[in-house]
Amino acid sequence: MTKQWFAAVGLAFLLAGASPAGAGGPPVSEATQGCLECHTSVTPGIVAAWRASAHAKTTPAQARKKTALARRVSSKKIPPSLAGTVVGCAECHTQNPQAHADSFAHDAYTVHVVPSPRDCATCHAEEAAQYQHNLMSQAYGNLMANPLYRSLVAEVLGPRRLAGGALQRLRADAATRADACLSCHGTVIKVTGHIKRQTDMGEMSFPVLAGWPNQGVGRINPDGSKGSCASCHARHRFSIATARRPYTCGQCHKGPDVPAFKVWAASKHGNLFTSASQGFNLTAVPWQVGRDFTAPSCAACHVSLVTNSDGDVLAKRSHAMSDRIDTRIFGAPYAHPHPQSADTSRLKAPDGLPLAASLDGKPAARGLISRAEQAKRRQNMQAVCLGCHATAVVEGQFARLDHTVRTTNQVVALATQIMQEAWRSGRARGPAQGGSAFDEYIEKVWTQLWLFYANSTRLASAMMGADYGAFEGGRWQMTMSLEHLRHLARKAGRQKSRP
Numbered sequence: 001m002t003k004q005w006f007a008a009v010g011l012a013f014l015l016a017g018a019s020p021a022g023a024g025g026p027p028v029s030e031a032t033q034g035c036l037e038c039h040t041s042v043t044p045g046i047v048a049a050w051r052a053s054a055h056a057k058t059t060p061a062q063a064r065k066k067t068a069l070a071r072r073v074s075s076k077k078i079p080p081s082l083a084g085t086v087v088g089c090a091e092c093h094t095q096n097p098q099a100h101a102d103s104f105a106h107d108a109y110t111v112h113v114v115p116s117p118r119d120c121a122t123c124h125a126e127e128a129a130q131y132q133h134n135l136m137s138q139a140y141g142n143l144m145a146n147p148l149y150r151s152l153v154a155e156v157l158g159p160r161r162l163a164g165g166a167l168q169r170l171r172a173d174a175a176t177r178a179d180a181c182l183s184c185h186g187t188v189i190k191v192t193g194h195i196k197r198q199t200d201m202g203e204m205s206f207p208v209l210a211g212w213p214n215q216g217v218g219r220i221n222p223d224g225s226k227g228s229c230a231s232c233h234a235r236h237r238f239s240i241a242t243a244r245r246p247y248t249c250g251q252c253h254k255g256p257d258v259p260a261f262k263v264w265a266a267s268k269h270g271n272l273f274t275s276a277s278q279g280f281n282l283t284a285v286p287w288q289v290g291r292d293f294t295a296p297s298c299a300a301c302h303v304s305l306v307t308n309s310d311g312d313v314l315a316k317r318s319h320a321m322s323d324r325i326d327t328r329i330f331g332a333p334y335a336h337p338h339p340q341s342a343d344t345s346r347l348k349a350p351d352g353l354p355l356a357a358s359l360d361g362k363p364a365a366r367g368l369i370s371r372a373e374q375a376k377r378r379q380n381m382q383a384v385c386l387g388c389h390a391t392a393v394v395e396g397q398f399a400r401l402d403h404t405v406r407t408t409n410q411v412v413a414l415a416t417q418i419m420q421e422a423w424r425s426g427r428a429r430g431p432a433q434g435g436s437a438f439d440e441y442i443e444k445v446w447t448q449l450w451l452f453y454a455n456s457t458r459l460a461s462a463m464m465g466a467d468y469g470a471f472e473g474g475r476w477q478m479t480m481s482l483e484h485l486r487h488l489a490r491k492a493g494r495q496k497s498r499p
Contacts, residue, residue: 186216
């Protein structure tokens with residue numbers, strides 16, 4: 001590289017408002033300066049986002065010097081080549097190049113398109129490890145490796161055509177899956193070839209990626225790792241404030257199968273957060289209840305390191321998410337003890353289905369957390385609640401949730417009895433008869449009851465979501481679906497009995 005090139009890099013960097021090494025700001029690596037020399041003009045939005053990030057303002061060595069509770073860098077050792085400069089373009093996009101199938105020669109460097117949790121683990125080892133114990137990290141496999149759920153995906157996404165007066169489902173293609181279910185669950189990103197493009201730097205070759213773009217929580221990355229930190233900490237700012245705002249979770253948890261964001265927004269917590277959050281400190285670590293915030297977002301309850309005014313830890317930071325969840329209340333016909341493993345595709349119910357509970361409600365013999373572990377996780381969650389609420393309020397709230405879990409499971413069991421009788425009598429063709437559980441109209445009514453309405457009712461009870469437990473996707477729709485299911489089963493029986 002010529003002296004003129006380095007001069008141009010330095011000038012462009014200074015004009016961009018950042019400081020190269022030795023110019024008074026945090027030191028920036030030569031490689032990242034090279035990236036910014038072009039990308040300040042080619043992708044100014046990305047550069048502006050990065051410039052506003054903590055990555056651009058702090059070196060890993062500086063971050064390691066913070067007190068234990070305030071520290072965001074969890075890795076005990078940072079490679080010397082990375083410790084002394086800020087985390088910039090090159091520090092993320094050139095990590096572990098030999099492991100990345102998407103690595104390619106770009107200017108003077110070997111870079112890859114998709115930084116992964118394995119790359120982030122260089123500085124954030126604990127968070128990356130915790131995330132692998134999170135259901136989200138296995139979201140792709142939990143959906144696509146489970147034959148029951150895979151058949152639901154096929155039924156939901158498959159296009160139709162008329163054949164002999166009947167609707168016939170066709171196979172959904174990869175683009176449709178990526179644009180729908182796998183947008184949140186994550187795609188498999190593979191390099192399918194390379195393409196040459198003309199740029200301001202001349203002709204360059206770039207990898208062609210199948211399944212890209214995608215920020216799904218269970219994305220299968222080109223280096224073989226699972227997950228995407230960008231799902232919550234959006235590129236390229238990777239802001240803790242963004243991850244703490246409920247709108248981030250609302251990207252996927254909006255419903256109707258998991259209307260957690262809408263339930264939260266309708267709750268008193270959502271009302272208070274929305275009206276007062278402009279005065280909250282969403283970047284503080286640790287996050288002190290009463291000082292930094294007075295109404296919880298999703299992160300306060302499920303993820304963040306939360307302390308009280310005395311500095312006592314109410315809840316440890318955890319990217320496993322389920323550390324504070326004792327009962328899984330959505331995503332399956334029945335609410336049940338949380339799975340031990342993040343890979344739920346390995347669960348097997350007593351009736352042989354790949355579920356945590358059989359269709360008659362009996363839990364799997366193995367693979368679910370014990371009662372002792374349930375109690376521990378509930379205590380973890382209640383510790384956060386007790387930062388604002390009296391014991392009687394917290395105990396009353398959890399007792400109400402337990403009641404809702406029992407009653408919604410009872411309704412699902414009754415609906416499933418009707419559905420199973422329809423399968424046994426030949427009025428519909430279910431899994432035991434070699435068919436799908438989701439392709440006939442009566443099966444769709446049954447699915448809607450537990451996937452939408454039982455789930456919504458439980459979430460409303462868990463999060464004080466007002467009408468979502470009654471009319472807005474709650475008990476009214478659940479009982480109406482039950483009546484509809486009974487009517488369809490009777491109608492099918494009369495039609496079958498006719499000569």
